[in-house]
Amino acid sequence: FANLRKVLLYLLSDAFSEITLVLGSLFVGLPLPVTASQILWINLANDGLPSLALTVDPKDEGLLKQKPKKMDESIMDTEIKTLIALISGSAGILVLLGFAWILRQGASIELARTFAFTTLSVTTLLYVFSSRSLKTPIWRDKWWVNPWLILAVLAGFGMQLLAVYHPIFQRLLETQPLGWSEWRIILIIVVVIIGLIEITKELFLHQKKVIR
Numbered sequence: 001f002a003n004l005r006k007v008l009l010y011l012l013s014d015a016f017s018e019i020t021l022v023l024g025s026l027f028v029g030l031p032l033p034v035t036a037s038q039i040l041w042i043n044l045a046n047d048g049l050p051s052l053a054l055t056v057d058p059k060d061e062g063l064l065k066q067k068p069k070k071m072d073e074s075i076m077d078t079e080i081k082t083l084i085a086l087i088s089g090s091a092g093i094l095v096l097l098g099f100a101w102i103l104r105q106g107a108s109i110e111l112a113r114t115f116a117f118t119t120l121s122v123t124t125l126l127y128v129f130s131s132r133s134l135k136t137p138i139w140r141d142k143w144w145v146n147p148w149l150i151l152a153v154l155a156g157f158g159m160q161l162l163a164v165y166h167p168i169f170q171r172l173l174e175t176q177p178l179g180w181s182e183w184r185i186i187l188i189i190v191v192v193i194i195g196l197i198e199i200t201k202e203l204f205l206h207q208k209k210v211i212r
Contacts (some may be wrong), residue, residue, distance in 0.1 A: 005132055014120075019092070021092040042121050046156045046159065050124075054132065078136060094119075099113075115178060118186060138194065164177060
């Protein structure tokens, strides 16, 4: 049950991030930030292995000490829905702002799309560690107990680097090599999104303690 929640949070957050990004670009009159092939690449090459790794995530400590769940308890509770909205909204908006800023600097549409494509991919690969536990901050969570997840994320990074820097994949996915300035913006966006996730998790934990 817990692992299903993690997978739903992870996959739905990514899907709605893409939807937010595309709809946002249409709303403000910008070109599409990602192509159909790039979205397919994110869903297959970047999301596939981490989502599978989450299904075999070890049980949380103290799991048997928790109260039994109600038979009619929804797998999508308020916390999950809030986190999905937060992740998808913040990721979609921040990537769109970065995409627009790079275009305004005179970059080609291919480079700007490569930036948006890579930001979505890297963000998805890294916030999986925040999605792994809704009760423990990422810096205290023992995410290394699931070696499959670490391998999946490393494989996803490898696939993304191929997509951006290998000539064959550049032609297939219409990408261009990113420089350090673009990677710096990507890292800032990732840190902001993970920070928002962790703050929201802490707020929910504090609320639960107050209720108890």
